[in-house]
Amino acid sequence: MIRVNETTIEEKAVLEEMQYHPAESQRDAMLKAAEALIIGELLKQRARSLGFKITSARAQVTEEDYLDRLIAEEVHVPEATEQEIATYFEQNRGKFTTSPLLEVRHILLAAPPGEDKPRIEALALAEEIIKQLQAGGDFAGLARAHSACPSKETGGSLGQLSRGQTVPEFERIVFAAEKGLYTLPVESRYGFHVVWVERKVAGAPLSFSAVREKIRDYLNEKVRHKAIAQYIQQLIADAKIDGYDFSVSQSPLMQ
Structure with missing residues (x-):
């Protein structure tokens, strides 16, 4: 049993909340669930103390509704300046390019996941096919x-591919591969692929004007996350x- 000021959070509530917090162990899931319930209760208590009446189009008001209203009322979240946006662009030019293009052939050895x-x-056959191709x-x-x-x-x-056209686990390997036969089977949710990269065309650099808004949104969201963490802390x-040792610096929710 946990008490947050004058409110009790029963063990049953923590056990029910655990399903939304997958973790490596039951203990870790329980800690995450307890933290989430404590933070949610603190947000509700703060909103009530300020006389907020929270309404939502959904059937149930959530912690996010309380948090959004509280942040809007109580936290100053600065926006990125033009200088900060320009500096980020200059320091990260390599990130801002059009998608590279690949021409790829593959052989899919199908196998259902799990x-x-x-x-x-399928893996054994993929390895054998690679040996045949190398020969x-x-x-x-x-x-x-x-x-x-x-x-x-x-x-x-597969014709010409750009990023986002294939599943992530396949794309991650193929776009990093050199031209020619990839000498290991590439695993995906569909099975194993034997891959041959026929052609690679590097992405072209994007101008500052083309990515300015994207950088601004990224920097603003980063600052907002930090402000929310500090507010909750x-x-x-x-x-x-009572009933919970809340170490803020170690909390995954804070991070």
Whole structure:
């Protein structure tokens, strides 16, 4: 049982809240759940003390509704200046380019996620196909013989790809690969892929005017997150909390 000023949070509430806080252990999930409930209660108490009447289009008012109103009323969140936006652009020019373009062929050895035997078999076959290709094997012929992707009819060609067109786990590897055969199977939710990068075209630099608003929004959101963390830390410091050792600096919610 936890007490937040004069309000009690029962163990049952913490156990119910745990489902929304996956963690490596039950203890960690319980700590996260307790923190979330304590912070939510502090926000509600502060809103009530200020006489706020929170309304929402949803069926139930959430902690976010209280937090948004409190931040608007009690916290000054500075906006990024033009100089700060320009400085960030100059220091991070490499981040601001158009998507690179790739021409890729692949062979998909399909295997459903979570099924160990089919995935082990698909991995073994992918490794064998890579060996055949390294020995001079015909990619198009191997694609027609083994691939579970419709692209097998065109020699495994996926055409021209830019970022965001494929699943993240596939994209992360392929866009970092050099031209030619990638010598390890690429795992995705669909199975294992044998990948050949035919062509790479680097992304072109973007102008400051093209990314100014994006940088501004990013910097403003970063400052807002920091302001929210500091505001919640102050609520915790001012509260009387029993039954929970709230170490602000270690709290993942604060981070």
